[in-house]
Amino acid sequence: MLNIIAGSLSVGVTPSTSSYESIATTTVGSGGTQSITFSSIPATYTHLQLRTSHATNNTTNIYFRINGSTTAAEYGYHYIVGTGSGSASAASDVSHVNTYLPLAYNSNPSNFTAGVFDFLDYTSTTKNKTIRGLYGQDNNGSGYIQFGSSLWINTAAITSLTILSTGGDYINQYSSFALYGIKGV
């Protein structure tokens, strides 16, 4: 597991001023929202990066769904997390029970969770899609920091991305979700 962490630093996508472009941003307004969709994502990049700063009305996860797919069998993930004491814990969910993947937890609605997520080779029509993320939240006495790796078992190109809350919860005002494209050669 530690090798995975070290590896993710050394093989990270390296942006430059000419290869990293802003695609779209949503900032949540008054009253919050239960979902945000980036649709018609252009296929002109090699990778996507989603940068988030968000809070929720309760201590809860927010999730994401790709191309509107509600097929639970297509979604699975692994993670390692540190919660401020003791050993780090790791877990996986490959049971494909939900019709979405966890994006990031908000452990205190008063503060904002930050996250950086890479959607690698998102236009491929021959590969299942892997998404990796670094995300966390500190609350001066509580919080967490987490690496996540998600899998969408589908070879379709990613053309839309929906971020959603569930169970009647919502994403708070001032939360922002910014989508970027990274070009290859």
Next chain:
Amino acid sequence: MAAGSTYTPIATNTVSGSSTSSITFNSFSGYTDIVIISNGTFNTGDNGYNLTFNSDTGTNYSTTYLYGDGSSAASVRASNANAISAARMNTSFGVGITHIMNYANSTTYKTVLSRGNSGALVNANVGLWRSTSAITSLTVACPAGISNFVAGTTFTLYGITAA
């Protein structure tokens, strides 16, 4: 959808000599997020470099750490601290990337993500600055017990603008 090139290099500071214990960046307005790429070493020790904002030296910072040493992984926390602890360095190695999210807003506390390698350890941290002030300056500094960055150490600042 709007599109435009971003991830703009703002400034690079390369340490010279043996007396630099802190570096301050002052001019980085007009972006959504700030990213610091660090590559360098301390004169002694193995720790994360300190990160403070707007010359605030109060106990308004906190950090949650996740780290591994090659055989196990663990997590610790520092609350009511004088700085956020960011990417690690030691005397031979230290590369890191630190994200300061939504730094210019004047509504929310500021959250920072950082990860790094010191050779001995690999770390990922999340930090909080309990201030709603927009960040107009940032300082990277040696933590307690470490006197200086070694010559050749670099800190490069990038700005990312959302559409």
